[in-house]
Amino acid sequence: MTRENLIAQIIKKQSFLCIGLDVDIQKIPKHLLDTDDPIFEFNKAIIDATHHLAVAYKPNTAFYEAYGIKGWISLEKTIHYLNNNYPELFTIADAKRGDIGNTSTMYAKAFFEDLQFDAVTVAPYMGKDSVEPFLNFEDKFAILLALTSNEGAFDFQTQKIESIQLYKHVLKTSKNWKNSERLMYVVGATKAEYFSEIRKIIPDSFLLVPGVGAQGGSLQDVCQFGLNKDVGLLINSSRGIIFASSEKDFATRAAREAEKLKKEMQQILKERY
Amino acid sequence: MTRENLIAQIIKKQSFLCIGLDVDIQKIPKHLLDTDDPIFEFNKAIIDATHHLAVAYKPNTAFYEAYGIKGWISLEKTIHYLNNNYPELFTIADAKRGDIGNTSTMYAKAFFEDLQFDAVTVAPYMGKDSVEPFLNFEDKFAILLALTSNEGAFDFQTQKIESIQLYKHVLKTSKNWKNSERLMYVVGATKAEYFSEIRKIIPDSFLLVPGVGAQGGSLQDVCQFGLNKDVGLLINSSRGIIFASSEKDFATRAAREAEKLKKEMQQILKERY
Numbered sequence: 001m002t003r004e005n006l007i008a009q010i011i012k013k014q015s016f017l018c019i020g021l022d023v024d025i026q027k028i029p030k031h032l033l034d035t036d037d038p039i040f041e042f043n044k045a046i047i048d049a050t051h052h053l054a055v056a057y058k059p060n061t062a063f064y065e066a067y068g069i070k071g072w073i074s075l076e077k078t079i080h081y082l083n084n085n086y087p088e089l090f091t092i093a094d095a096k097r098g099d100i101g102n103t104s105t106m107y108a109k110a111f112f113e114d115l116q117f118d119a120v121t122v123a124p125y126m127g128k129d130s131v132e133p134f135l136n137f138e139d140k141f142a143i144l145l146a147l148t149s150n151e152g153a154f155d156f157q158t159q160k161i162e163s164i165q166l167y168k169h170v171l172k173t174s175k176n177w178k179n180s181e182r183l184m185y186v187v188g189a190t191k192a193e194y195f196s197e198i199r200k201i202i203p204d205s206f207l208l209v210p211g212v213g214a215q216g217g218s219l220q221d222v223c224q225f226g227l228n229k230d231v232g233l234l235i236n237s238s239r240g241i242i243f244a245s246s247e248k249d250f251a252t253r254a255a256r257e258a259e260k261l262k263k264e265m266q267q268i269l270k271e272r273y
Numbered sequence: 274m275t276r277e278n279l280i281a282q283i284i285k286k287q288s289f290l291c292i293g294l295d296v297d298i299q300k301i302p303k304h305l306l307d308t309d310d311p312i313f314e315f316n317k318a319i320i321d322a323t324h325h326l327a328v329a330y331k332p333n334t335a336f337y338e339a340y341g342i343k344g345w346i347s348l349e350k351t352i353h354y355l356n357n358n359y360p361e362l363f364t365i366a367d368a369k370r371g372d373i374g375n376t377s378t379m380y381a382k383a384f385f386e387d388l389q390f391d392a393v394t395v396a397p398y399m400g401k402d403s404v405e406p407f408l409n410f411e412d413k414f415a416i417l418l419a420l421t422s423n424e425g426a427f428d429f430q431t432q433k434i435e436s437i438q439l440y441k442h443v444l445k446t447s448k449n450w451k452n453s454e455r456l457m458y459v460v461g462a463t464k465a466e467y468f469s470e471i472r473k474i475i476p477d478s479f480l481l482v483p484g485v486g487a488q489g490g491s492l493q494d495v496c497q498f499g500l501n502k503d504v505g506l507l508i509n510s511s512r513g514i515i516f517a518s519s520e521k522d523f524a525t526r527a528a529r530e531a532e533k534l535k536k537e538m539q540q541i542l543k544e545r546y
Contacts, residue, residue, distance in 0.1 A: 022376070062372055062379035068387045072345045096372055098396065099335055100423040103295070106335035114341045123371065125398045125418055127425020145398055150373040152400020155446055159434045166429065166439065173428055 001118045002139050003181075006090050006206070007230045009055045011273070014266040016231050017258060018056035018092065018208065020238025021046070021078065022063050027243050029250050039067070039074040042250075044081055046242050049251035053258040056090040056234050057082055058208075079115050090234070091117045092208065096145065098123040104133035112140045119143050121186060121208070124170045128177050135179035141206075142183055146170055146198070149188025149211030171201045184208055187226070189217025189235070195225030206232050212261075213240030219261065223268050231269070237261060274391045275412050276454075279363050279479070280503045282328045284546070287539040289504055290531060291329035291365065291481065293511025294319070294351065295336045300516050302523050312340070312347040315523075317354055319515050322524035326531040329363040329507050330355055331481075352388050363507070364390045365481065369418065371396040377406035385413045392416050394459060394481070397443045401450050408452035414479075415456055419443055419471070422461025422484030444474045457481055460499070462490025462508070468498030479505050485534075486513030492534065496541050504542070510534060 010016050023039045032038040047057065059078055064071035082091050097107040097120060104122075111120040112134075119141035122131055134142035147157055147167040157167040164172075174183055187198060189211035198207070207226060211217035212235050219235060226233050237257075245253035283289050296312045305311040320330065332351055337344035355364055370380040370393065377395075384393040385407075392414035395404055407415035420430055420440040430440040437445075447456055460471060462484035471480070480499060484490035485508050492508060499506050510530075518526035 060372070060376055062370070062376045062383070065383040066379040066387065068383070069342060069345050069349060072342050076342060094372075096370065096396070096399075097335070099333070099367075099369055100421070103333055103335045106339040110335070110338040110341070110344075114339065123369070123396045123398050125396050125429060126421050126423060127428030127430070129423050129425040131425075148373070148399050150399060150402050152402040152404075155400030156398060156434075156439065156443065157400070159439075159442065161429075161432045161434050161439065166432075166434065169429065169432065 001090055003206070005088075006055065009088055009090070010231050013052065013055055014269050015053055015055055015262045016233050016235055016265055017054040017261050018058050018234040018236040019046070019050055019054045019241055019258065020094070020210070020236050021057055021059040021242065022238040023242070024063060025067070027246060029246050029248060031248055037074055037077065039064070039071070040077045040081070043074070043078045045251040046254050047082060047086070049255040050241070050258045051086050051089065053255065053262040054089070056092055058092040058094045058236055060094040060238070076115060079117060083116055090119070092143065093117040093120045096121050096123050098126050098130045100126065101129045101133055104130050108134045108137060112137045119184065121145065124174065128173070131174065132178050135177065135182045140182065143208050144170065144174055144183055144185050146185040147187045147191055147194055149190045149215050149217065153188065153191070168197070168201060171198065175202065186210065188215075189219075189222045190215055192218060192221035192225060195222060199225065199228065203228055204230070204232070206234060208234045208236060210236045213237045219264055227272060231273070235261070235265070274363055276479070278361075279328065282361055282363070283504050286325065286328055287542050288326055288328055288535045289506050289508055289538055290327040290534050291331050291507040291509040292319070292323055292327045292514050292531065293367070293483070293509050294330055294332040294515065295511040296515070297336060298340070300519060302519050302521060304521055310347055310350065312337070312344070313350045313354070316347070316351045318524040319527050320355060320359070322528040323514070323531045324359050324362065326528065326535040327362070329365055331365040331367045331509055333367040333511070349388065352390060356389055363392065365416065366390040366393045369394050369396050371399050371403045373399065374402045374406055377403050381407045381410060385410045392457065394418065397447065401446075404447065405451050408450065408455045413455065416481050417443065417447055417456055417458050419458040420460050420464055420467055422463045422488050422490065426461065426464070441470070441474060444471065448475065459483065462492070462495045463488055465491060465494035465498060468495060472498065472501065476501055477503070477505070479507060481507045481509060483509045486510045492537055500545060504546070508534070508538070
């Protein structure tokens with residue numbers, strides 16, 4: 001998918017919502033457990049009920065790998081279902097990969113060619129030659145971990161390197177990498193006060209923002225400092241939407257939660273664009 | 274596996290060799306392509322030919338994920354083969370994972386419980402709560418990326434935080450994490466001069482050392498500065514061993530390369546222990 005297509009979809013749907021498909025089998029409605037592939041059936045129902053409210057879906061690969069081959073099959077069926085039925089949606093493999101050059105190329109192939117995701121999240125610790133292989137694919141995106149939403153973000157990311165915080169160093173340095181126009185960044189909603197600083201360094205890039213809802217981040221605060229001329233934000237919610245109910249009405253209840261966020265976004269977009 | 278078992282195996286075999294099973298289907302002998310699972314058949318032959326020379330095996334997950342479900346099945350068969358036939362071997366999933374707490378727990382379950390690896394490599398960027406979930410498993414190890422062997426290591430890892438290089442900050446900080454006795458560290462052989470500094474911070478930990486051979490690192494240099502009272506090193510070689518030949522003799526040729534490294538290690542161990 002091109003950046004232009006993503007922006008057009010946001011404007012058309014008046015939403016920049018990303019729904020995280022972090023499916024814990026303990027939490028899905030009991031009646032799905034009798035099906036052949038409960039995780040896929042759950043995802044399918046959630047996607048069908050919410051696709052008009054969201055612009056992106058983000059399965060976190062950990063939740064699939066934890067079930068071995070079966071989990072990997074559920075992941076494959078989910079991305080195929082998304083691509084075949086809703087090709088306008090932006091798809092993100094939240095995999096947090098990153099390795100030496102030839103190995104990163106293998107990961108890129110796995111997610112971009114084999115599974116046909118539009119984007120994959122990448123950890124920056126190993127530097128330029130661990131990220132650039134992800135940027136060699138046309139109309140595909142690497143979403144670099146910049147400032148994450150967890151407590152541990154303060155262990156290293158906000159530490160100062162020659163007076164500049166590490167995550168800013170990551171932002172600045174990565175701008176010089178080859179095909180850096182294919183980079184997006186993960187910035188946690190729990191750190192809304194950092195967004196204006198971040199926008200000074202990367203005014204144009206899209207930011208994938210976890211941490212709204214369950215983790216306590218505020219959509220209003222994030223938008224105040226994070227929106228740019230192309231919107232430039234994808235707000236992710238996982239548990240808050242997909243586990244809104246564990247009964248048979250789970251999909252409609254998920255849609256209701258998605259709708260709430262979507263309406264808030266619509267209001268913000270109307271005021272600004 | 275316990276640390277004591279690993280050390281006992283090293284002393285018994287007079288080797289601290291780790292063989293990387295980074296299997297690229299383009300590079301494996303043609304005659305294996307007719308089998309049902311060429312990657313597993315390749316691994317099986319390599320393992321059978323070299324198990325007495327090495328103490329650890331390390332499949333890099335990227336090379337399996339790149340082939341989707343089929344690749345994941347090859348990985349599962351490989352680790353089962355190792356565990357069932359050579360239970361004394363230390364097994365490492367080179368996966369470079371790391372995510373927010375509950376998600377890291379899912380990864381830990383995937384590699385420690387479902388696949389039954391002894392260790393998994395973990396990226397430190399997201400800090401304490403992204404690594405600690407891997408340390409909750411008895412007799413299992415998380416191998417933290419500290420100073421990697423690639424060029425990109427100089428982008429962030431060797432940058433100074435308040436006058437201390439980031440990778441040293443990672444070493445120091447991680448020592449205070451819960452169950453930190455289950456941590457090992459990745460330190461590239463291409464940076465041998467750093468080992469004495471590293472040993473000042475973490476004298477007792479095991480280090481997993483890639484970069485000997487194909488990437489140009491010297492075993493002698495690494496040992497001079499990196500060995501500790503328990504040996505404390507696992508030297509990894511992947512391509513240099515497993516792709517020594519692409520003919521039918523690939524397994525015996527792999528064994529010959531492993532034997533060379535093993536003999537060099539034996540000499541070093543004899544002199545020092």
